[in-house]
Amino acid sequence: xxxxxxxxxxxxxxxxxxxxxxxxxxxxxxxxxxxxxxxxxxxxxxxxxxxxxxxxxxxxxxxxxxxxxxxxxxxxxxxxxxxxxxxxxxxxxxxxxxxxxxxxxxxxxxxxxxxxxxxxxxxxxxxxxxxxxxxxxxxxxxxxxxxxxxxxx
Amino acid sequence: xxxxxxxxxxxxxxxxxxxxxxxxxxxxxxxxxxxxxxxxxxxxxxxxxxxxxxxxxxxxxxxxxxxxxxxxxxxxxxxxxxxxxxxxxxxxxxxxxxxxxxxxxxxxxxxxxxx
Amino acid sequence: xxxxxxxxxxxxxxxxxxxxxxxxxxxxxxxxxxxxxxxxxxxxxxxxxxxxxxxxxxxxxxxxxxxxxxxxxxxxxxxxxxxxxxxxxxxxxxxxxxxxxxxxxxxxxxxxxxxxxxxxxxxxxxxxxxxxxxxxxxxxxxxxxxxxxxxxxxxxxxxxxxxxxxxxxxxxxxxxxxxxxxxxxxxxxxxxxxxxxxxxxxxxxxxxxxxxxxxxxxxxxxxxxxxxxxxxxxxxxxxxxxxxxxxxxxxxxxxxxxxxxxxxxxxxxxxxxxxxxxxxxxxxx
Numbered sequence: 001x002x003x004x005x006x007x008x009x010x011x012x013x014x015x016x017x018x019x020x021x022x023x024x025x026x027x028x029x030x031x032x033x034x035x036x037x038x039x040x041x042x043x044x045x046x047x048x049x050x051x052x053x054x055x056x057x058x059x060x061x062x063x064x065x066x067x068x069x070x071x072x073x074x075x076x077x078x079x080x081x082x083x084x085x086x087x088x089x090x091x092x093x094x095x096x097x098x099x100x101x102x103x104x105x106x107x108x109x110x111x112x113x114x115x116x117x118x119x120x121x122x123x124x125x126x127x128x129x130x131x132x133x134x135x136x137x138x139x140x141x142x143x144x145x146x147x148x149x150x151x152x153x
Numbered sequence: 154x155x156x157x158x159x160x161x162x163x164x165x166x167x168x169x170x171x172x173x174x175x176x177x178x179x180x181x182x183x184x185x186x187x188x189x190x191x192x193x194x195x196x197x198x199x200x201x202x203x204x205x206x207x208x209x210x211x212x213x214x215x216x217x218x219x220x221x222x223x224x225x226x227x228x229x230x231x232x233x234x235x236x237x238x239x240x241x242x243x244x245x246x247x248x249x250x251x252x253x254x255x256x257x258x259x260x261x262x263x264x265x266x267x268x
Numbered sequence: 269x270x271x272x273x274x275x276x277x278x279x280x281x282x283x284x285x286x287x288x289x290x291x292x293x294x295x296x297x298x299x300x301x302x303x304x305x306x307x308x309x310x311x312x313x314x315x316x317x318x319x320x321x322x323x324x325x326x327x328x329x330x331x332x333x334x335x336x337x338x339x340x341x342x343x344x345x346x347x348x349x350x351x352x353x354x355x356x357x358x359x360x361x362x363x364x365x366x367x368x369x370x371x372x373x374x375x376x377x378x379x380x381x382x383x384x385x386x387x388x389x390x391x392x393x394x395x396x397x398x399x400x401x402x403x404x405x406x407x408x409x410x411x412x413x414x415x416x417x418x419x420x421x422x423x424x425x426x427x428x429x430x431x432x433x434x435x436x437x438x439x440x441x442x443x444x445x446x447x448x449x450x451x452x453x454x455x456x457x458x459x460x461x462x463x464x465x466x467x468x469x470x471x472x473x474x475x476x477x478x479x480x481x482x483x484x485x486x487x488x489x490x491x492x493x494x495x496x497x498x499x500x501x502x503x504x505x506x507x508x509x510x511x512x513x514x515x516x517x518x519x520x521x522x523x524x525x526x527x528x529x530x531x532x533x534x535x536x537x538x539x540x541x542x543x544x545x546x547x548x549x550x551x552x553x
Contacts, residue, residue, distance in 0.1 A: 108181020228496030
């Protein structure tokens with residue numbers, strides 16, 4: 001498990017221990033990766049983050065068109081693995097969680113401990129102002145630095 | 154009143170039962186519930202459902218048929234579970250002084266009705 | 269050095285804590301460079317002790333190096349982290365088969381088949397183990413006694429020296445009705461006892477592997493629902509009743525009986541067995 005910010009580690013590790021999730025990715029709603037577990041390649045992390053943020057944005061738009069509040073979670077059931085995609089609010093803005101899990105756990109367990117993690121993240125987030133968001137020309141550099149941190153460099 | 158609600162109503166009338174719910178066994182999600190304050194139905198569905206799943210695999214590993222009734226007894230109460238047809242499980246959270254025998258009979262009877 | 273190993277080595281050098289160590293160590297293992305593979309895998313395992321992939325890889329390297337005990341431990345670690353890991357189940361099955369324990373080998377292969385029904389290699393391995401264990405049983409069947417000679421002299425048939433098998437002392441041997449009792453440690457390994465299946469096969473190890481997970485689930489459920497520490501689990505099946513108790517904080521005991529016996533009686537059997545198990549554990553530790 002790797003996280004960009006230390007305060008994310010304990011809630012995320014607790015979630016991983018309890019849920020038996022195989023892959024987990026936490027990202028901002030714009031697709032910037034905050035933490036990951038289980039991925040072996042940075043390319044996979046980038047791709048998953050981009051796709052996850054895209055799906056999150058699409059479902060928000062769908063909810064808006066339907067005139068309903070935003071969907072909080074989406075679950076895809078697969079033959080061997082399933083996937084939960086859930087948006088949640090943090091003191092640092094809206095984040096998205098992508099969780100891949102297998103038959104060794106259940107969606108009920110994953111959702112239960114995901115919600116607990118969200119509450120713990122809300123409590124653990126430091127109160128100081130976050131750093132100003134990167135200018136577009138620095139985005140590639142920031143992304144590269146984030147990926148290196150997520151893979152332990 | 155749906156079948157599930159009828160069933161839950163009977164089970165929760167047993168003295169000491171703090172709440173009862175019907176959950177999807179495979180997913181651990183609540184289908185119907187009738188709970189007192191302080192009983193977390195979502196957690197009960199997910200956790201009890203997961204435990205029952207493990208016990209089904211244990212019974213299978215022992216070459217036996219799947220369980221019909223499970224009691225997890227703890228210091229301050231018990232969790233009772235009765236797997237039902239159609240991948241459902243009836244779960245009750247009871248206090249330490251609950252009439253377990255009566256709750257068990259009601260749950261076994263109810264489990265057969267939840268088809 | 270081949271291109272792929274070169275590329276992986278470069279990647280690992282640039283990101284020393286990346287998971288590229290998995291691919292690199294596997295590539296080295298496949299080329300027979302076991303020392304190098306072991307070094308890379310150990311480094312990665314040191315950084316990622318909770319990664320089942322890393323333990324699985326380490327086990328394969330140790331197995332290739334001939335350290336079968338080390339390989340067994342590493343695959344057991346992988347299974348603790350990922351109970352459905354077919355690579356580890358196959359590996360342990362292979363080790364059991366080599367040690368001559370076909371029953372345990374088949375048991376692990378069956379679990380692997382359940383986890384991954386589409387894996388042809390598991391079905392093939394199962395067929396092979398069953399075939400060879402039948403052949404072995406046939407070869408060890410004693411030859412029929414020779415027909416008696418017509419001469420008056422007696423025919424002396426040398427008898428093999430009796431083999432004394434020393435069964436490890438079980439805490440349940442002296443218990444009245446001390447059967448169908450299994451004592452399991454926190455890692456899902458059987459400490460004592462046995463559990464015969466209705467068809468006569470032994471299921472103790474298989475059930476033990478499940479019971480560690482049952483205990484963890486029960487602990488979690490009662491904790492999060494505010495019920496405190498769990499004390500017993502009773503399970504009623506149409507063809508058996510089970511009671512689980514905890515002789516110590518680190519062990520679980522399962523008692524199984526016919527459903528004709530009232531559950532409360534089985535609970536008493538379990539409690540008595542748990543007391544015996546606790547005394548036995550204090551003696552053996």
